[in-house]
């Protein structure tokens with residue numbers, strides 16, 4: 001069972017730590033170097049969001065997590081991440097590696113915009129001393145490049161659209177335009193909302209100027225592709241004051257301070273069994289006798305200057321922000337037995353599903369299996385044993401049994 005179908009796109013300027021973030025989050029080794037344009041082909045992997053496992057709330061000693069992982073009462077819920085090549089200003093005009101590679105992120109549900117908060121890389125990704133460059137300018141140009149990318153993709157067909165419209169071949173402008181955007185995972189309701197916000201009537205859609213088209217697509221992007229700003233390299237002292245500047249300037253976006261390099265370091269030591277570290281924690285434990293003094297020194301810095309100060313390294317926190325706050329997904333646990341909280345194989349709370357807030361019991365059935373939604377009879381809230389209907393609005397950490405005529409579940 002897919003716990004979430006969400007795709008997180010990792011984007012940003014070149015040489016800011018996108019692949020480091022990706023590697024820390026997914027524990028997949030990918031090329032990382034301190035120079036621009038290291039990543040060319042996209043990296044795809046599974047990272048994890050983290051939520052307190054419902055077995056703790058239910059007073060159970062443990063669970064049998066299957067589609068996810070449970071460690072120390074924390075449930076790790078997989079989500080797909082894609083790390084792509086880096087941007088430079090003017091990428092849409094072909095500078096650097098251009099912007100074609102962003103096409104791989106068309107279906108992304110949310111972007112993590114990784115920024116070098118220390119200002120130690122030029123707009124072209126060339127290394128300099130911290131404080132030389134302004135992370136605000138960096139974020140601005142990356143957002144501009146994302147907007148230009150979407151605009152270019154639609155603009156290239158625009159004249160064709162206008163022509164078809166003028167000869168009466170397009171009956172429903174809203175429908176045709178929405179169809180054009182479906183490849184971006186954007187639907188008609190979202191396009192309608194953007195048109196309403198900008199007070200453009202549906203019939204005028206193919207009469208607007210290119211400038212207005214650009215603004216419309218910006219609005220659509222704003223509504224459909226939430227963005228989390230990841231203020232990376234927070235381990236570098238110059239980053240801290242920039243963090244406040246970024247927060248003040250980009251009030252509409254959440255900003256998470258992060259040190260991808262620190263998280264990668266901790267995960268690698270965790271894998272080698274040198275430390276006990278649960279990703280997302282604010283602390284770790286050194287296993288006796290496993291660590292040289294240099295490593296110990298780095299760990300001390302990570303603990304004091306990053307984890308204590310910023311509440312973790314920011315990697316798991318960024319993924320959580322994207323899934324739980326930006327996409328407003330909530331974890332729900334389907335079960336078969338409402339007393340033992342088990343599935344058919346007697347496993348305790350094996351699966352967790354992330355579903356948009358506002359989803360119903362029937363929506364959950366549909367996420368598990370289409371048959372289950374089609375033959376849905378009723379559901380039971382396993383926490384209070386109450387029978388609930390198709391329209392029951394799911395709450396975070398609900399434990400639900402679906403009863404359907406098809407008997408699948």
Ligand SMILES: Nc1nc2c(ncn2[C@@H]2O[C@H](COP(=O)(O)OP(=O)(O)OP(=O)(O)O)[C@@H](O)[C@H]2O)c(=O)[nH]1
Nearest residue numbers: 014015016017018019020034037038039086260261
């Ligand atoms: N100080 C510090 N350095 C970092 C951090 N994250 C990444 N770096 C360093 O930044 C450099 C670039 O890292 P990458 O992950 O390759 O950057 P990228 O954004 O994927 O770069 P391209 O794929 O070339 O566009 C490397 O030297 C990393 O070690 C961090 O949190 N702190």
Ligand SMILES: [Mg+2]
Nearest residue numbers: 018019038039
């Ligand atoms: Mg890279």
